[in-house]
Amino acid sequence: MTLYLLNHELARIRSVVTEPGLGAIRFQWWRDALAELPDGNLYRHDVIGALAEQVEAGLLNVEALQKLVDGHEAAFHAKDRKLEPDRRLTAMAAQTLAPMHGWGACIELVAPHVAALKRGENVGYGPVISQAPGGIRPAIAHFRLRRILGKPATGGGAIARRICVMRAILTGVV
Secondary structure, eight states: OHHHHHHHHHHHHHHHOOSHHHHHHHHHHHHHHHHTGGGTOOOSOHHHHHHHHHHHTTSSOHHHHHHHHHHHHHHHHHTOGGGSOHHHHHHHHHHHHOTTOOOHHHHHHHHHHHHHHHTTOOOOSOOOOOOOOGGGHHHHGGGGGHHHHTOGGGOOOHHHHHHHHHHHHHHOOO
């Protein structure tokens, strides 16, 4: 969850800031805050505090988090949401939950379809993949939303989305 909170903060820069210079300042703040984590110097931000716990526990590493910042900054400057690091984010989350899951190839196949559908692109449902192992289900449960996002006429309100994600967590079918 902490990883997804960081991703939300980074993605939010796009909607809050319109000038490239101001965006660069915000991305640099996140880089600086992440760089200080190993030394125990925490910037005042709830997400930084939560990330510090994860880094200290060895679940996340600063270099990978920095690459997440770089990916969001590249997408911001290019004004192209397709460049956002959705695959990297999902792979990091899945690796954190279950390092030996062997699901990297499935993540690489499905993540671009889910990201494109979230952006409103008509890219199709994507590949059919096997049932996800229990250890990584929370990290990849949002992949199941492609079933709703791929069919905008079916609605897909907040409750339907929650139920959809819950089914993925319970069954592993994404």
